[in-house]
Amino acid sequence: MLIVAERINSSRRSIERALEANDVNLIQAEATAQAAAGADYIDVNAGTFIGDELDRLKWAVEIVQEAVDLPICIDSPDAAVIEAVVPLVKRSPMINSITLEPLRLEGILPMVAEHGTKVIGLCQSEDTMAESAEEKLQLASQLVERVTKAGIPLDDLYIDPLVYPLATNPQSALATMDGIGRIMEEFPGVHTICGLTNISYGVPKRKLMNRTFLVTAISRGLDAVILDPTDNHLFGALKAVLALISKDEYCIDYIGAFREGRLE
Amino acid sequence: MSDTLQQINDAVITRKRAEIQGLVTRAIEEGIEPKLIIEDGLISAMDVIGKQFSDSDIFVPEMLVSALTMKLGLDSVKPLLKSEDSEPKGTIILGTVKGDIHDIGKNIVKMMLEGSGFEVVDLGVDLTVEKLVEQIDTIRPDILGLSALLTTTMPEMKNTIQELQEKGLREKIKIMVGGAPVSNSFAEEIGADGYGADAAEAVVLARKLIGV
Secondary structure (H helix, E strand, O other), X not given: OEEEEXXXXXXXXXXXXXXXXXXXXXXXXXXXXXXXXXXXXXXXXXXXXXXXXXHHHHHHHHXXXXXXXXXXXXXXXXXXXXXXXXXXXXXXXXXXXXXXXXXXXXXXXXXXXXXXXXXXXXXXXXXXXXXXXXXXHHHHHHHHHHHHHOOOOHHXXXXXXXXXXXXXXXXXXXXXXXHHHHHHHHOOOOEEEEEOOHHHOOOOOHHHHHHHHHHHHHHOOOOEEEEOOOOHHHHHHHHHHHHHXXXXXXXXXXXXXXXXXXXX | OOHHHXXXXXXXXXXXXOOHHHHHHHHHHOOOOHHHHHHHHHHHXXXXXXXXXXOOOOOHHHHHHHHHHHHHHHHHHHHHOOOOOOOOOOEEEEEEEOOOOOOHHHHHHHXXXXXXXXXXXXXXXXEOHHHHHHHHHHHOOOXXXXXXXXXXXXXXXXXXXXXXXXXXXXXXXXXXXXXXXXXXXXXXXXXXXXXXXXXXXXXXXXXXXXXX
């Protein structure tokens, strides 16, 4: 299970302020805490800085790399931003993300191929937001085709089936779960990834909903996730479900996490 | 103790399944007696694990993985044993009594006994007295270990011991009992030779009963 740690995102107020004020300590503390909590990639996003995204993102990537030895997940829809950040990273990054929209696809895919990075592909095209499992599978198949044609191994593609709020889309969780199952079955070797927070938009006790959704998604084959690894309730649910689906033989990781005080 | 023996010991305790066979092979190449590898390297590690389990320092799966690690090591060294050294410490028949199909505890006891060098014949669960008597007559074990998890099936232990007495087999074997509702005083009352509260105690008891 690959964990992309989500906390350094300018849509969080504290991060936005830290990026504005060049607050090295706060950003590095976020990076260090997530690394210690089991992150595989540190996502860095400065998307709220319209017109200034690149400079803020470059700065953040540099200081995150000073603090931790993990690869970066470069979180931007903008090919020009990604192109400018890729040369700065010390370890092979993950790019978050491409869609089937021509501008994003054609702008970013050549960089993925050239640098051998991993890439998140959203099930989204210019005219479709994939809401049903069928649509998700359809767009996933187009992503697979485009990525493979560009000479990128399937193992580097992380398909995000997209998660819409349950509050407004009663079939959303089921569609994503079914989508994950069908994508993983149809394209052996590809990965699926998603974020968890959208699902609970507008309902109370969001974290409960988020981690329960994580468990169901993993049980259907999700093998990567964007989350906050420092949340021990969430991390505990993750460790528990991995043990339940035999991805953790003899519960050794689960017990290890318990010893570290990580299970809630 | 040599470095390699110490590393074998540590590998069992820390559950390094991938490393154990390499370490045992190295010990053999260094000319360490197979018997020492087993006793000081492998079995003594299981004593530590048994103690950790009794003290609730480790969990059931951790004990199982240590036992699996130990067995892998044992598999590598066993073919090299001289015949007199490869004799098991003793033979033990294990089973859960009639009417009772609980076997998790019994299986853990089995792993620990095997890990400690005993030959274990596991007759399974829901064992009739007739089947037990027949097997004891055929196998002639040193010890019979009986398990029961229910208060309603505990009396079967007593019935079994009585039947063995009538068949003249009782004096030929030692009997140990265990299971959640079983206690020391119950063991005495029904004429068993001993009671083990957990898998680690079962090993200590088995050794005591046959003096190894």
